[in-house]
Amino acid sequence: MATTSRVARPRLSSTGDALRPDSNGSTRERLTALAFIAPALLGFAVFYFWPTLRGVYFSFTEYDVFNAPVFVGLDNYRALFADATFGNAMLVTVEYVAINIISQTVLALLIAVLLHRVTRSVFVRSIVVMPYLVANVVVALLFYWMLDAQIGITNQFLGWLGIEPVAFFGDQNLAIPTIALVNTWRHVGYTALLLFAGMVMIPHDVYEAGRVDGASEWKMFWRITLPLLRPVLALVLVITVVGSFQAFDTVAVTTAGGPGDASRVIQYYIFDLAFQRLQFGYASAVSVVLFVILAAVALVQLKLMRAGESDVA
Amino acid sequence: MGTKRRIARTVAAFTGVTVLLTGCASYGVDPGGDENSGEITYWMWEAAQLPAYQQCAEDFHAANPDIDVKIEQFGWDDYWNKLFTGFVANSAPDVFVDHTSRYGEFASRGLIEPIDDLVAADGIDVDAYVQGTAELWIGPDGKRYGLPKDFDTIGIYYNKTMAADAGVTDEQLKNLTWNPADGGTYEDVIAHLTVDQNGVRGDEPGFDKSRIQTYGLGINSSGGPNGQTEWSYLTQTTGWTYMNARAWGTEFNYDDPRFQETIAWWRGLIEKGYMPPLSFTEGGSQDQQMQAGKYAMVTEGSWTLATFAGLEGVDIGLAPTPIGPSGERAAMQNSLADTIFTSSPRKGAAWRWVKYLASAQCQDVVARSGVVMPALQSTTETSKAALAETGLDITAYTDQIDNGTTFPFPAVLNSAEVNATMVSAMDNVMAFQADPSSLTAANEKVDALFR
Amino acid sequence: MATTAAAPLDTEALLDRSAGGGGRPRRGPGRILAWVALVLIMAATLFPFLWMIRTAFSNGAALSTQPASLLPVEPTLGAFRRVLGLASTEEAQAQGGSGAAIDFGRYLLNSVLVSVLITAGQVFFGALAAYAFARLRWPGRDTVFFLFLTALMVPPIFTQLPNFLLMRDLGLLNTYAAIVLPFFFMTPFAIFFLRQFFLGIPHEVEEAARLDGAGPLRRFFGVILPMASGPITTLAILQYVQAWSEYFWPLLVASEENVRVLTVGLGIFRAQTPQGTPDWSGMMAGTLLAALPVLLLFAVFSRKIVNSIGFSGVK
Structure with a gap:
């Protein structure tokens, strides 16, 4: 039983039971630690820290890759706030993330509850998680075909229902919801399994007690499952937000940002600026702003997770 | 004193970092080599x-x-x-x-x-x-x-069977006229060739523009900055030019009323149900639509000759672009x-x-x-x-x-930027997210690239 | 056996424990409804795969004649032949292709190589770092850990632009090294994931080894690592799937044919099909081929993978 509670508690704080913060360890231990941490530290320094510095530096320059960067001060940032395409890209990205998170969380909860309360066959769970194993690009192409306005199967179905063909990727208002839902299809099984594992951790005597009290399945979901699932839900939210950057792959192989700027999500816009228009400086400024916004979001999420942690323990 | 030293150190550190940030990069286009095999x-x-x-x-x-x-x-x-x-x-x-x-x-x-x-x-x-x-x-x-x-160059492909059924002769198709006000005989023919799902033609009473069987004219894209196959054959006949030079211009004319009127007329075809919405262009090409009987006419480049001629099950004819207000035809070469x-x-x-x-x-x-x-x-x-x-x-x-x-393709500098701006602006107009007058702002953006 | 250490953390084991308890709802209309929902969800998951297979075996030029037929239209292996470059340009174009092909064997090899390297590096170096963070005492540990934590929040695109320029300056573009290096030494997720597990291992286990005179190195390789085989497998599977799906980074640094991975190859194949008239059956044959290696692996190890993924969330 001890293992169960240990596993069920996600921890992000660095105070482990094996650690004595007052001590800095023996010389031998320090040397080992240094050796152990060295590769990761190198990776961090070269591929996270260094590029972050460079990215910030480039954001103050005009840089086309072929000529040396020219320092332009705050010009890029000034241009950015007047750039309607940037504003639109942020909006579109938020729309994508909102649709993706909501649909994915709700659907995954539903699937997880079904897996938990109806059947626990590994076979069913295997099927549910299958899309996650297929690359984004594959999924994007598959749905690009199935949702084709002319001969895609989805529109054949709609046709039988008497609905005129819908250009899922071609319609300015539908492109982003379509892309968001396509990615939901790929990720929902994975999310459902995370939630399912969280539900399994809930001691079943809690449900037993609920049943004795005459609570319905519906009530038990809202009163027992959901509150006890909060920490896992918080984690799922983090994973989804990080995962939302995969939107690039789908956009790149389907709409390439179009029609107009309807699906030009911020990641694609940055790519566009850097590699199609050779504005590395401006592209860097856009990513700095994105970084700042995401850091703020991450802070809020971290708070949420901490709150969840105390809830369960 | 301490503060001064700290400032000095900060400056030194900054310089060091800046040198590091820029130092190891090499610039300039790789000159390549002259290997002969x-x-x-x-x-x-x-x-x-x-x-x-x-x-x-x-x-x-x-x-x-x-x-x-x-x-x-x-x-x-x-x-x-x-x-x-x-x-x-x-x-x-x-x-x-x-x-x-x-x-x-x-x-x-x-x-x-x-x-x-x-x-x-x-x-x-x-x-x-x-x-x-x-x-x-x-x-x-x-x-x-x-x-x-x-x-x-550019021309019009049409479905001969559909034209014959509508009573439009090859002769008529070869002598079409156009103007941005009422569309001339060009629009008449487009309207007449459009058929709704009840078999009612676009120029007949009871025409249901929400349920179209065949569109009179197809659409390739919004045309972006040049509208090569989409609208350039129209705009040119109004006396409009792209910019202040035949090629490599620095001031653009997308704010010209002649241009915007032409686009407004062209877009009007979508509202009237004679041309499909822009979203149709995602996925299926014009030749495919023509083969499926979705389009009666399309404007296309001569490079598609073999494709259209090879379409199975449809009899295709070829006509020149219409005569415009200038009294002449025009086609981009x-x-x-x-x-x-x-x-x-x-x-x-x-x-x-x-x-x-x-x-x-x-x-x-x-x-x-x-x-x-x-x-x-x-x-x-x-x-x-x-x-x-x-x-x-x-x-x-x-x-x-x-x-x-014919007139030459309008070659420009900064083409990636011009393209990005104009494709987005034209897409928005053609998708009815913005009015043709919004092209004035786009023109300003494009002009700014050359200042 | 070696697996006993991992077993308590396995969702399967937890399931077994709770299965006898009768935690499931009673039979009734609600249960039927739930089954109907489950079957619908499975259908929605499986149908796209079915459609992929159906289209891949169809004649591309005839697809539009029977867009809704459940079986392949004019069944043929033509799509596979042209994806693999076995068909002549004329033959390919007759079936709606463009003459483009995927050098499947080569890209597959590249994908496997790159994914294995990335996974191996991440798991090994991640385990080392995680151990140092969880079980060793050294000055500055919490500061470094916090720094790593922030790396988790950095959007990939932010570091990818400068990293691309770094690879360019180092002359590493279009090499395996360029694809692998940024992921090889560290990924924040791997470190957090394993650190969390190491933190949970009772202190006494290591203390016993320490009393026997084992140094930190021996304790790590001899005691901790074997205990962690379960979570390490989990992590390896997750990171492998991730590396296998990676598209943006290899697209930037390695689009040349000899180092092209499957995802990039597929993206390029899509770009090669006639613009307005995509070669759908060719594309589906390509996606099927690209998905197959992982799906086959999944068919063999599904129980392990399913349980692993469940576990990854509750670390």
């Missing part, structure tokens, strides 16, 4: 021309065993994306088919090789090409960047050429291949394939004969050239 990568976008050029590559290899040509083909949109990324990553092809709309920017960045010296050294006669094509490849710096290999990537390590071999591509040997093969009109005058007869085999009346294209009613 090896494997050459060659990119093109037109799938229909692939077999002909593969034949050229085989013949070339037979005559020059020391050079292998590897051809890769990408669809139009992806082509330019891949090319740009290739330039940045130094993995662009040695030789690639270039377009008048794009090469100016490559040239000004030093990404493609001027060939004046090579042309002079090898004694290539640039007068041997169809009039107006060789000049298209003289860049903004006055240097030559390519030898034209083909040329094209363009030409493609092959350009050499500056950083190619095998520029010697690359030039040999480019020279072969523009030569009579290769262009004869291309002419016989009947998919495009080669730019070498000596191949024109072969080409006309091959194209005539398609059964289409290619005078719709050639007459415009012979009568001097």
